[in-house]
Each structure stands twice: as C-alpha cells, then as structure tokens.
Amino acid sequence: MNIKKKNHLELFLKSFKSMLSLLPLMISVILLIALVKEFITFKVISSFFQNNIMIDTLIGALSGSILAGNSLNSYVIGGELLTGGVSLFAVTAFIVTWVTVGFVQAPAEAAILGTKFTIWRNVLSFVLSMLVSVLTVFVLGLV
Amino acid sequence: MKQKTNKNLFNKFKLPAAVAVLYLVLYFVSPDKIINSLKYSYSIFKQVVPVIIFIILFMWGLKYIPNKAVKKYIGRNSGLKGWLFAALGGMISHGPIYAWYPLLKEFEAKGLSRGQTAVFLYNRAIKLPLIPMLIHYFGLKYTIILTIFMFLVSFLQGSLIDIIMKDSEAE
Numbered sequence: 502m503n504i505k506k507k508n509h510l511e512l513f514l515k516s517f518k519s520m521l522s523l524l525p526l527m528i529s530v531i532l533l534i535a536l537v538k539e540f541i542t543f544k545v546i547s548s549f550f551q552n553n554i555m556i557d558t559l560i561g562a563l564s565g566s567i568l569a570g571n572s573l574n575s576y577v578i579g580g581e582l583l584t585g586g587v588s589l590f591a592v593t594a595f596i597v598t599w600v601t602v603g604f605v606q607a608p609a610e611a612a613i614l615g616t617k618f619t620i621w622r623n624v625l626s627f628v629l630s631m632l633v634s635v636l637t638v639f640v641l642g643l644v
Numbered sequence: 645m646k647q648k649t650n651k652n653l654f655n656k657f658k659l660p661a662a663v664a665v666l667y668l669v670l671y672f673v674s675p676d677k678i679i680n681s682l683k684y685s686y687s688i689f690k691q692v693v694p695v696i697i698f699i700i701l702f703m704w705g706l707k708y709i710p711n712k713a714v715k716k717y718i719g720r721n722s723g724l725k726g727w728l729f730a731a732l733g734g735m736i737s738h739g740p741i742y743a744w745y746p747l748l749k750e751f752e753a754k755g756l757s758r759g760q761t762a763v764f765l766y767n768r769a770i771k772l773p774l775i776p777m778l779i780h781y782f783g784l785k786y787t788i789i790l791t792i793f794m795f796l797v798s799f800l801q802g803s804l805i806d807i808i809m810k811d812s813e814a815e
Contacts, residue, residue: 512704512707512708513700513704515707516700516701516703516704516707517700517704519703519746520696520699520700520703520746522656523745523746525656525657525659525660526656526659526660526742527692527696527742527743528660528685528689529659529660529662529663530659530742531685531688531689531692531740532663532667532681532682532685533663534685534688535680535682535684535685535688536666536667536670536681538681538684539677539678539680539681539684540670540674540677570688572769572771572774573774573777576774576777576778576781576782577781579781579782580781580782583782589786593790596769596790597769597790597794599769600741600768600769600771601765601766601768601769603741603742606741606742608659609659609742609745610742610745612655612659613745613746613748614745614748614749614752614761617808617809618758618762618805618809621804621805621808621809622762622765622801622805625762625801625804625805626766626801629797629800629801632797633790633793633794633797636793637786637789637790637793640789640793641785641786641789644785644789
C-alpha cells in the first residue's frame with residue numbers, strides 16, 4: 502500500500518517537476534506578450550493597412566502572427582479594422598493567425614515540441630490563414 | 645558531463661535572460677510602458693496558474709493510462725477518429741496555448757502523431773465559448789463559413805505536417 506502511495510507521489514512529482522522546469526520559459530512568453538500588447542497598439546496596427554486587398558491580407562496575417570492573447574481581443578480589433586475600411590480578407594487573416602501562428606510563443610513551442618515542427622507549423626498556419634481568408638470571403642459572397 | 649549541464653542551463657535561461665535584457669533596455673526608452681507590461685504580465689500569470697495546475701493533474705492522470713489505450717483513440721493508426729479527437733481537444737482546451745505544449749509532448753510520447761498535435765493547435769482558433777462574440781462582430785453566416793474552413797484546413801495542415809515530419813519523428 503505504502504509502495505503504491507509512493508508510486509502515485511513519484512508520478513505526480515514527475516509531472517509537477519516537468520511543468521516547473523518550463524515555468525521560466527512560460528513566464529518569458531507572458532512577458533513578451535505583454536510587451537507586444539503595450540508597444541503595438543491598435544493605432545500602430547491600423548496604420549500599416551494600405552487599402553490594397555492583397556497587401557492588406559498579408560499585413561493582416563503578419564499582425565495577427567505577432568500579436569497574441571485572448572481571441573476576443575482579435576475579434577474586437579478585427580471589428581474596428583473592418584469599420585475603419587480594412588477589407589474582410591485582411592481582417593479574416595488577422596483573426597485566424599492571431600491564434601494559429603505564434604511568433605511570440607515560438608521559443609517556448611520550439612523548446613518543448615521541437616524547432617523543425619514549430620517552424621513548419623507556423624509557416625503552414627501563416628500560408629493557410631490566407632487560404633482560409635480567401636475561401637471564407639469568397640463563399641460568403643456566394644451565399 | 646558538466647559541459648552538457650552548463651549547456652542545458654544556458655538553453656533553459658537563454659529566453660528569460662533575453663527578455664530581461666529587453667525589458668531593461670526598453671525601460672530607459674519608455675518606463676511607463678514597461679511598468680504597464682509588468683502589471684499586465686502579472687494579470688496574465690494569475691489567469692494561467694489554474695490552467696497550469698489543471699495540466700499538471702492531467703499529465704499525472706495520463707501516466708496511469710496504458711499507451712495501448714491512448715494509441716487506440718489518438719495514435720498514428722487511429723484513423724479519422726484520432727484526427728477528430730485532436731480537433732475536439734483543441735476546440736475545448738482553455739487558457740493560453742503555451743501551457744498546453746507540455747501535455748501535447750506527453751501525448752506524443754503515448755502515440756499522438758505530429759500532425760495530430762498540429763490539428764489540436766490549429767483548432768484552438770475555434771473557440772466554442774466565444775462563438776457568440778464572433779457572431780456579434782461578424783455575423784452568423786461569416787462565423788459558420790469561417791469555422792468550417794478552419795476545421796477543414798486544420799486537417800490539411802495536419803497531413804502536411806505528418807509528411808514533413810516523417811523523417812524526424814523522434815525529434
């Protein structure tokens with residue numbers, strides 16, 4: 502019984518220690534997210550858009566890749582951008598990359614899940630966000 | 645041996661050290677923004693703690709489940725069922741993405757494919773509790789179409805990742 506209890510404790514401590522060892526990495530990512538949020542404001546983001554659908558979609562995808570945090574913020578910023586005249590292609594790419602591409606989280610992802618995986622996953626997410634954007638807006642125009 | 649430990653230690657604290665230097669440099673540029681960043685970081689950290697505790701408990705629980713059982717549902721040979729489980733996991737997972745990396749690594753050790761990990765991460769873009777907000781900002785039709793395409797594209801990404809990572813499974 503005691504041996505069993507000891508095993509449970511050992512297994513728990515193993516999980517605990519493995520998470521604890523990643524804490525410096527996670528805190529660094531949190532600090533980076535806060536830094537990006539503070540320095541890259543809505544005003545800064547909206548100034549990048551140029552009323553060119555193709556370039557704006559790319560800018561939307563890039564902005565979403567750099568920014569991070571609660572998805573709700575991406576909806577609010579996306580809604581504001583749309584009201585400000587930015588195309589739905591760009592706003593969609595922005596919303597999709599906000600979650601699927603993690604520029605700021607990449608160091609943590611690479612350290613835990615591998616560098617090659619992280620690079621390919623983020624590159625593919627970036628490219629596919631534009632595909633999702635084009636398909637969504639195109640189908641929306643049909644229905 | 646000592647050299648290896650030093651290298652590991654360097655790797656572990658490379659990012660925290662770089663972030664600390666960045667904060668220090670930017671403090672001289674814009675102290676107010678740095679103070680705000682620190683306050684915001686603290687508020688995020690408080691939100692992340694419960695998720696970390698949940699994931700530790702999940703990782704602990706996972707150790708009791710035999711690899712065979714996990715492989716049956718989410719392993720490389722689990723077929724469509726495995727992809728759907730990965731997608732559903734991504735949709736219902738809560739909290740910041742980086743808190744989930746360690747758990748995904750544990751699942752990979754139990755048989756989750758790299759493509760399925762990518763599917764999990766991609767489907768985090770489909771936030772079920774936030775769907776009403778997405779509808780509020782962009783409309784019902786847009787929300788349905790976007791959600792369907794994100795769901796479908798996640799499988800395309802997963803398949804591509806599986807092909808690309810085939811030669812480096814044991815990374």
